[in-house]
Amino acid sequence: MIEFRKLTKSYDHKVNVVDQLDMVINDGELVVLIGESGCGKTTTMKMINRLIEPTSGEILVNGENVLAMNPIELRRNIGYVIQKVGLMPHMTVADNIELVAYLKKWDKKKRRQRSSELLDMVGLDPALYLDRYPHELSGGQQQRIGVARALAVNPDIILMDEPFSAVDPITREQLQEELIRLQDEVKKTIVFVTHDMDEALKLGDKIAVMKDGKIIQFDTPENILKNPINEFVEYFVGKDRLWKSPEMLFAQDIMHKRPTGVLADRTPAYALELMREKETEFLVVVDAPSDRPRHMLGVITPRELKGKGTVEKNKMRDLMRTNHPTVTERTNMVDVLSLMKTHHVRNIPVLGEEDGYFKGLITYGSIVNIITDAITEIESDEGKEVSHDQ
Amino acid sequence: MTSNVSFLEFFIGRLPEVLNQTVRHLSITGTAVFIAIMIGVPLGILITRNRQVAKVILSVANVMQTIPSLAFFGLMIPFLGIGRPLAIFVLFLYALLPIIKNTYTGIQGVDDSLTEAGRGMGMTNAQLLTMVELPLALPVMMAGIRIAAVINIGTATIAALIGAQGLGSFIFRGISMGSNNLILTGAVPAAVLALTVDFILGRVEIWLTPKGMRK
Structure with a gap:
């Protein structure tokens, strides 16, 4: 369980990039932090593994204060996947996956066994890929390795910073499907940052919509869609979204x-x-x-x-x-x-x-009736937008 | 034609002395470059941690590079006397800039996503340096060392003027005696030496490039 208590980050002591955040993320949940750029979502995430130090407030992981821990040890026990993948170009796929295990001084045999296992898990044949170098792989394959690397020492928590935003839409969809499948299997606590609402709705057990360093709404995808708490969330979700995802609409x-x-x-x-x-x-x-x-x-x-x-x-x-x-x-x-x-x-x-x-x-x-409501609502919105332009 | 033949005869006649001076030449430049690596690489790494200090160090080294070598040798005589130590010291200063600069730019050039990934996975600063930054910066650093060595082999000919010997001594004797053969006896081996060192260090550069990054 990850808990934020009045978590605040400010770089200049005037503006709070993250502002008095309270939040609880339960074990095994995939929580999506979403918002426009500059809303504090990435900063919030990076405070969990202390790549960014909070100005005030607390972060508790399983009841333990993260700020009292050794940051190096902490990071080795939290998986981390970044947007630009960040595979070491001078290391083979195997060495990349085994990096954290190496830092934690696992012996070579155990490391190699684990990296083979993980390659299998992300759908790449170990015999073919273990000894390749990152530049020989496609963008999608590289991010699969990125995810495998984050899972290497089997951490309970994984942080994912817009992991799929740099790949093409088709590959993105595949990677999302794979993450869902993988998550069913491994049940990690995942904090996932994105600016893509479709992605958030697809992956999130819960979604936190952020703005100006605050959480505007923290709820299930279903409730975010059906009961947006204010106009901002409604705008961010997009009114017609429900009709693009009829599987979110229940009897x-x-x-x-x-x-x-x-x-x-x-x-x-x-x-x-x-x-x-x-x-x-x-x-x-x-x-x-x-x-x-x-x-x-x-x-x-x-x-x-x-x-x-x-x-x-x-x-x-x-x-x-x-x-x-x-x-x-x-x-x-x-x-x-x-x-x-x-x-x-x-x-x-x-x-x-x-x-x-x-x-x-x-x-x-x-x-x-319900279709008619939606259509008239979307049309009246479009009418409003046109009048804004004039 | 005749002058060429006579140069060859002239050159062969002085081969033992030529070899002797080539060794001295190499030892002066080699020592200077070696010390420059020992000091320049750590300095280059150090200044990547502080942008302000980097600016100062790099501009000082830049200014040093602009002082004409002949003047530099002359200016240093009161402090170090004439001979080998002075030559090594001045050549060392000349070699310093390309080495510091390339170490700095090599490390700065490492993709931010890699250092972020490294840090996020729990690497200490030392591990980040030795496992990520240095291996990736190595080809660029090596290029700096190569430039330093080649420049130094040329500049070291002037060191003969302040009594450090080397291939330059043929050149200066040739100038004062009006003997082209003597000048060439110093100049040709110096040029060949520079090309050879450049070629060998170029090979080392390729060899040091991490396998996953060779094109």
Whole structure:
């Protein structure tokens, strides 16, 4: 765990580059620091391994004050990946990866075993690459070695300073995918600095949006997208971003939250009347009235009611269909849409992930509504921008 | 044609003396360059740690380079007397600038990302110097040493004037006696010596370039 307490950095004692920062980064979390250049994100990161000394405040790593530690020892126990990669051009790939292990006086055999293992891990064949020199590698391969080097002595914490911003977009995407895969495997505490919101949303367990040395919002990617705390975050995220990443949109964001249910002991006549009243052709059969938590028992559409209207002894529980697909609150929009398509349905009930209660209903209408909202919002924003220009 | 043939005969006739003076010549310049390396390299490293000091040291060394060598030899006679020590001292001062300057620029030229990576991985200053900065600066430093050596071999001919011997003694005797053969007997070996040293040090430069950086 990394904890900042009123962490402050000032170079001239007038302006605080990093200003009274409080933050907790939990073990195994990938936290992205994001902001425009000069917002203090890199400075904040470099104070963790004391490449920059704080002016005031504390940094605790697992409860221990970093400022009381020997900076050389500290740095050897924290992985570090930088934007320009910084592989030593006069050393082979193996020697580069083993550098920290060498500084920590591991014996040669153990070092070589570890560097082979790490090359495998980052997807490069040790037999081919161990003895190569950095200039013989592509930019993407070089940064893979950079990541391997940071993992060499298996540190708990890794700092990454815009590691993928110097490579081409296709390679960047690959490296991001690999980092996600790698992180699943190694579960390190990673502090990742970037100015690229797409990258932050893709990689971060949490994102800290920074401005003028302060954290404006520190939250999950989902919440940053959906509930930006102020206009700055909203602007920084970009309003249309949600529509570029529909996997960030969940059933609970799209669904009608007060869906119409019908109790299991109601008659077909009652159901028909309800459908007419609510202008719907889809009712969810439930076990309790709407003021209480209720379970979904099945669904009723006009098809099930056909010809049963007058038969009073037929209740909903006898007529309902029970094989209708459902989703949970956390199912994302992509999956919801594909489910609707494969089952040829226009309505999908949403159930609570933990309690299984009936929570809401996604209909074609609710999806159209949300798209319409977004489109009008983006258009009105663009209108504003044009008026700024004039 | 005849003068060429007679130069060759003349030269061969004095071969033992020529070899003798070549050795002296080499020993003067070699000693001067060696001392210049011993002092110039540490100084060059030291001034990379402080920009202000670097400015001062480099400009002092620059000014020294502009003093005509003949005048320099003359000015130093009251302090060191005539002979070998004076020659070595002046040549040492001449060799100092290219060595300090190239050590400094060689280390300054090491990519910031490498020193940052090194520091970030927990290298001490000494490790950063010996494992990163010096190996990478070595070719540039070697080029400085090469320049110093070649300049010194030329300048050392003048040292014969202040009694330090060397190949210059043929030249000065030749001038006073009006003998072109004698002048050439000093000048040709001095030129060959400079070219040879330049070639050998050039090879050393390539050899010292880290393997991963050879083109």
